Amino acid sequence: MSGRYAFLDTAEAREALASRVAQVRERPALIAVLFPAAARSVARGPGPSGDPDGVAGPTLEDMVRVELLAALAGALAPPELAQEVRDLYHHGDAGERRAVLRGLDVLDTGREELAGAARELLADAMRTNDTRLIAAAASSAATALLDADSWRQGVLKCLFTGVPLGSAAGVPERADAELARMCADHAEERALAGREVPADVHLVLRHFPDQAARLDTRRTEA
Numbered sequence: 001m002s003g004r005y006a007f008l009d010t011a012e013a014r015e016a017l018a019s020r021v022a023q024v025r026e027r028p029a030l031i032a033v034l035f036p037a038a039a040r041s042v043a044r045g046p047g048p049s050g051d052p053d054g055v056a057g058p059t060l061e062d063m064v065r066v067e068l069l070a071a072l073a074g075a076l077a078p079p080e081l082a083q084e085v086r087d088l089y090h091h092g093d094a095g096e097r098r099a100v101l102r103g104l105d106v107l108d109t110g111r112e113e114l115a116g117a118a119r120e121l122l123a124d125a126m127r128t129n130d131t132r133l134i135a136a137a138a139s140s141a142a143t144a145l146l147d148a149d150s151w152r153q154g155v156l157k158c159l160f161t162g163v164p165l166g167s168a169a170g171v172p173e174r175a176d177a178e179l180a181r182m183c184a185d186h187a188e189e190r191a192l193a194g195r196e197v198p199a200d201v202h203l204v205l206r207h208f209p210d211q212a213a214r215l216d217t218r219r220t221e222a
Contacts, residue, residue, distance in 0.1 A: 007063050013043045017064055024071040028084070031072050035088055036096055038064045054095075055135040055163065058102050062136075065099035070106040078108070082117040089121050094130060101125055101136035109142055118142040126154050131161050138168040152179045155204070159186055165200035172207050180208035187215055 005014040020034050020042065034041075039061035049057025058066070069088075073081055085107065089100040101121060109115045122145075125137035137143070138158050143151055151170060156179075158165050165171055183204045187197045197215070205212040 005067070007047065007060065008043055016042045017067060021067055021071045024068055025075050028072055028075040028080075031068060031084060031088065035065055035068055035099075036092065038068065038099075039095065054098055054132050056167070058099075058136075059095075061095060062099045062102045065096070066103040066106060069100070069103035073107055078111040078113040081107070082113040085114075085117050086120070089124075094132060097125070098132050098136045101133060101140060104140045104142040107142075109145060115145050119145050122146065122154070123150065126150075126157050129161060131163050134158060134161055135163045135167065138163060141169055143169045148174075148176070148178075152176075152182060155179060156182055156186060159183065159198055159200060162198070165198075165203050171203055175204045175207060177208060177211075180204055180211040184211040184214045191215070 005017050008014045008017060020038070023030050024034060042064045043060040045060045046052045047054070047058045047060050047063055051057060052059065054062055069085070072084060076084060085100060085103075089097050092100065104118045104121070107114045107118065109118050118140075119142075122137045122140065122142060125133040128134065134154075134157055138154055143154065146154065151174060155165065155168055155171060155175075157163075158168055183201045187201045187205075190197050201215075202212070205215070
Protein backbone atom coordinates (compact mmCIF):
# COMPACT_ATOMS: atom_id res chain seq x y z
CA MET A 1 0.00 0.00 0.00
CA SER A 2 2.72 2.48 0.94
CA GLY A 3 4.52 1.76 -2.34
CA ARG A 4 1.39 2.38 -4.40
CA TYR A 5 0.64 5.67 -2.69
CA ALA A 6 4.21 6.77 -2.00
CA PHE A 7 3.38 10.31 -3.12
CA LEU A 8 1.60 10.67 0.23
CA ASP A 9 4.09 11.23 3.04
CA THR A 10 2.12 9.87 5.99
CA ALA A 11 0.74 6.42 6.73
CA GLU A 12 -2.52 8.04 7.81
CA ALA A 13 -3.04 9.65 4.39
CA ARG A 14 -2.12 6.45 2.56
CA GLU A 15 -4.57 4.46 4.66
CA ALA A 16 -7.28 7.06 4.06
CA LEU A 17 -6.76 6.83 0.30
CA ALA A 18 -6.69 3.03 0.32
CA SER A 19 -9.97 3.01 2.23
CA ARG A 20 -11.63 5.36 -0.26
CA VAL A 21 -10.33 3.43 -3.26
CA ALA A 22 -11.84 0.26 -1.78
CA GLN A 23 -15.15 2.04 -1.23
CA VAL A 24 -15.30 3.19 -4.85
CA ARG A 25 -14.54 -0.30 -6.10
CA GLU A 26 -17.33 -1.73 -3.94
CA ARG A 27 -19.87 1.07 -4.46
CA PRO A 28 -18.98 3.20 -7.51
CA ALA A 29 -21.78 5.69 -6.78
CA LEU A 30 -19.78 6.88 -3.76
CA ILE A 31 -17.41 8.67 -6.14
CA ALA A 32 -19.87 11.59 -6.17
CA VAL A 33 -19.12 12.17 -2.47
CA LEU A 34 -15.54 10.94 -2.15
CA PHE A 35 -14.12 12.79 -5.16
CA PRO A 36 -15.03 16.33 -4.01
CA ALA A 37 -13.97 15.55 -0.43
CA ALA A 38 -10.56 14.13 -1.38
CA ALA A 39 -8.50 17.22 -0.56
CA ARG A 40 -10.11 17.57 2.86
CA SER A 41 -10.22 13.90 3.77
CA VAL A 42 -6.92 12.62 2.35
CA ALA A 43 -4.37 15.26 1.31
CA ARG A 44 -3.88 18.61 -0.35
CA GLY A 45 -0.93 20.76 -1.35
CA PRO A 46 1.82 20.91 -3.97
CA GLY A 47 2.71 17.69 -5.75
CA PRO A 48 6.13 16.70 -7.10
CA SER A 49 6.36 19.87 -9.23
CA GLY A 50 6.10 22.06 -6.13
CA ASP A 51 3.39 24.17 -7.78
CA PRO A 52 0.43 24.66 -5.40
CA ASP A 53 -1.77 25.82 -8.29
CA GLY A 54 -1.31 22.62 -10.28
CA VAL A 55 -0.14 24.31 -13.49
CA ALA A 56 3.39 22.89 -13.59
CA GLY A 57 2.15 19.46 -12.51
CA PRO A 58 -0.53 17.71 -10.47
CA THR A 59 -1.16 18.66 -6.87
CA LEU A 60 -1.52 16.05 -4.13
CA GLU A 61 -5.30 16.31 -4.29
CA ASP A 62 -5.14 15.80 -8.06
CA MET A 63 -3.10 12.63 -7.54
CA VAL A 64 -5.52 11.35 -4.90
CA ARG A 65 -8.49 11.97 -7.18
CA VAL A 66 -6.77 10.26 -10.10
CA GLU A 67 -6.46 7.14 -7.92
CA LEU A 68 -10.19 7.33 -7.26
CA LEU A 69 -10.86 7.64 -11.00
CA ALA A 70 -8.67 4.61 -11.65
CA ALA A 71 -10.73 2.64 -9.14
CA LEU A 72 -13.93 3.85 -10.79
CA ALA A 73 -12.61 2.79 -14.19
CA GLY A 74 -12.19 -0.74 -12.90
CA ALA A 75 -15.71 -0.85 -11.50
CA LEU A 76 -17.90 0.52 -14.30
CA ALA A 77 -18.55 -0.40 -17.92
CA PRO A 78 -17.37 2.21 -20.46
CA PRO A 79 -20.77 3.88 -21.11
CA GLU A 80 -21.50 4.36 -17.39
CA LEU A 81 -17.90 5.42 -16.71
CA ALA A 82 -18.00 8.03 -19.48
CA GLN A 83 -21.15 9.58 -18.02
CA GLU A 84 -19.75 9.56 -14.49
CA VAL A 85 -16.55 11.26 -15.63
CA ARG A 86 -18.60 13.93 -17.42
CA ASP A 87 -20.68 14.48 -14.28
CA LEU A 88 -17.62 14.79 -12.03
CA TYR A 89 -16.20 17.40 -14.38
CA HIS A 90 -19.29 19.47 -15.08
CA HIS A 91 -20.53 19.46 -11.47
CA GLY A 92 -17.10 20.00 -9.93
CA ASP A 93 -15.19 23.11 -8.94
CA ALA A 94 -11.98 24.14 -10.70
CA GLY A 95 -9.86 21.78 -8.62
CA GLU A 96 -12.11 18.83 -9.31
CA ARG A 97 -12.22 19.62 -13.02
CA ARG A 98 -8.45 19.82 -13.12
CA ALA A 99 -8.22 16.39 -11.49
CA VAL A 100 -10.65 14.87 -13.99
CA LEU A 101 -8.49 16.21 -16.82
CA ARG A 102 -5.37 14.80 -15.14
CA GLY A 103 -7.20 11.51 -14.76
CA LEU A 104 -8.11 11.05 -18.42
CA ASP A 105 -4.85 9.15 -18.84
CA VAL A 106 -6.05 6.31 -16.59
CA LEU A 107 -9.14 5.72 -18.72
CA ASP A 108 -9.29 3.33 -21.65
CA THR A 109 -9.84 5.97 -24.30
CA GLY A 110 -9.57 3.26 -26.92
CA ARG A 111 -13.27 2.76 -26.16
CA GLU A 112 -15.31 5.22 -28.19
CA GLU A 113 -17.56 6.21 -25.27
CA LEU A 114 -14.54 7.27 -23.24
CA ALA A 115 -12.77 8.83 -26.21
CA GLY A 116 -15.83 10.97 -26.84
CA ALA A 117 -15.95 12.11 -23.22
CA ALA A 118 -12.24 12.90 -23.25
CA ARG A 119 -12.51 15.02 -26.41
CA GLU A 120 -15.48 16.87 -24.97
CA LEU A 121 -13.75 17.71 -21.69
CA LEU A 122 -10.47 18.69 -23.32
CA ALA A 123 -12.32 21.05 -25.64
CA ASP A 124 -14.22 22.57 -22.72
CA ALA A 125 -11.02 23.17 -20.75
CA MET A 126 -9.33 24.81 -23.73
CA ARG A 127 -12.23 27.24 -24.08
CA THR A 128 -11.58 28.62 -20.61
CA ASN A 129 -8.92 31.10 -19.51
CA ASP A 130 -8.15 29.08 -16.37
CA THR A 131 -4.46 28.20 -16.70
CA ARG A 132 -4.92 25.29 -14.28
CA LEU A 133 -7.43 23.63 -16.58
CA ILE A 134 -5.55 24.50 -19.76
CA ALA A 135 -2.32 23.04 -18.38
CA ALA A 136 -4.03 19.85 -17.23
CA ALA A 137 -5.73 19.40 -20.60
CA ALA A 138 -2.63 20.20 -22.66
CA SER A 139 -0.45 17.75 -20.74
CA SER A 140 -2.85 14.83 -21.12
CA ALA A 141 -1.95 11.95 -23.40
CA ALA A 142 -5.62 12.05 -24.37
CA THR A 143 -4.81 15.03 -26.62
CA ALA A 144 -3.75 12.35 -29.11
CA LEU A 145 -7.49 11.93 -29.69
CA LEU A 146 -7.80 15.49 -31.00
CA ASP A 147 -7.67 16.24 -34.69
CA ALA A 148 -4.72 18.27 -35.93
CA ASP A 149 -6.52 21.62 -35.92
CA SER A 150 -7.93 21.19 -32.40
CA TRP A 151 -4.53 20.14 -31.10
CA ARG A 152 -2.83 23.15 -32.72
CA GLN A 153 -5.39 25.50 -31.20
CA GLY A 154 -4.65 23.98 -27.80
CA VAL A 155 -0.93 24.63 -28.20
CA LEU A 156 -1.63 28.22 -29.22
CA LYS A 157 -3.93 28.64 -26.21
CA CYS A 158 -1.00 27.65 -23.99
CA LEU A 159 1.13 30.38 -25.58
CA PHE A 160 -1.64 32.98 -25.20
CA THR A 161 -2.20 32.20 -21.53
CA GLY A 162 1.39 31.56 -20.45
CA VAL A 163 0.98 27.86 -19.76
CA PRO A 164 4.42 26.22 -20.14
CA LEU A 165 4.58 24.54 -23.51
CA GLY A 166 7.24 22.10 -22.37
CA SER A 167 4.62 19.98 -20.64
CA ALA A 168 2.16 19.96 -23.56
CA ALA A 169 1.70 16.46 -24.93
CA GLY A 170 2.75 16.08 -28.55
CA VAL A 171 5.30 18.92 -28.59
CA PRO A 172 7.47 18.69 -30.60
CA GLU A 173 6.57 15.26 -32.04
CA ARG A 174 3.24 16.35 -33.45
CA ALA A 175 4.26 19.86 -34.46
CA ASP A 176 3.90 20.61 -38.17
CA ALA A 177 4.46 23.48 -40.57
CA GLU A 178 1.01 24.93 -39.87
CA LEU A 179 1.62 25.05 -36.13
CA ALA A 180 5.02 26.66 -36.76
CA ARG A 181 3.34 29.34 -38.90
CA MET A 182 0.78 29.99 -36.17
CA CYS A 183 3.48 30.28 -33.52
CA ALA A 184 5.52 32.65 -35.69
CA ASP A 185 2.40 34.76 -36.34
CA HIS A 186 1.74 34.94 -32.62
CA ALA A 187 5.33 35.93 -31.90
CA GLU A 188 5.31 38.63 -34.59
CA GLU A 189 2.05 40.09 -33.28
CA ARG A 190 3.50 40.36 -29.79
CA ALA A 191 6.72 41.90 -31.08
CA LEU A 192 4.82 44.48 -33.13
CA ALA A 193 2.80 45.38 -30.03
CA GLY A 194 6.01 45.87 -28.05
CA ARG A 195 5.29 42.87 -25.88
CA GLU A 196 7.68 40.12 -24.86
CA VAL A 197 7.77 37.09 -27.14
CA PRO A 198 7.32 33.90 -25.08
CA ALA A 199 10.46 31.79 -25.18
CA ASP A 200 8.29 28.69 -25.49
CA VAL A 201 7.60 29.46 -29.17
CA HIS A 202 11.07 28.16 -29.87
CA LEU A 203 10.08 24.70 -28.65
CA VAL A 204 8.20 24.55 -31.95
CA LEU A 205 10.09 27.00 -34.18
CA ARG A 206 13.52 25.43 -33.67
CA HIS A 207 12.23 22.51 -35.73
CA PHE A 208 11.10 24.82 -38.56
CA PRO A 209 14.00 27.13 -39.50
CA ASP A 210 12.03 28.98 -42.18
CA GLN A 211 9.47 30.19 -39.62
CA ALA A 212 12.13 30.86 -36.99
CA ALA A 213 13.90 33.08 -39.55
CA ARG A 214 10.90 35.40 -39.54
CA LEU A 215 11.68 36.32 -35.94
CA ASP A 216 15.36 36.75 -36.71
CA THR A 217 14.45 39.11 -39.54
CA ARG A 218 12.11 41.04 -37.25
CA ARG A 219 14.87 41.49 -34.65
CA THR A 220 17.31 42.66 -37.34
CA GLU A 221 14.82 45.21 -38.68
CA ALA A 222 14.13 46.45 -35.18
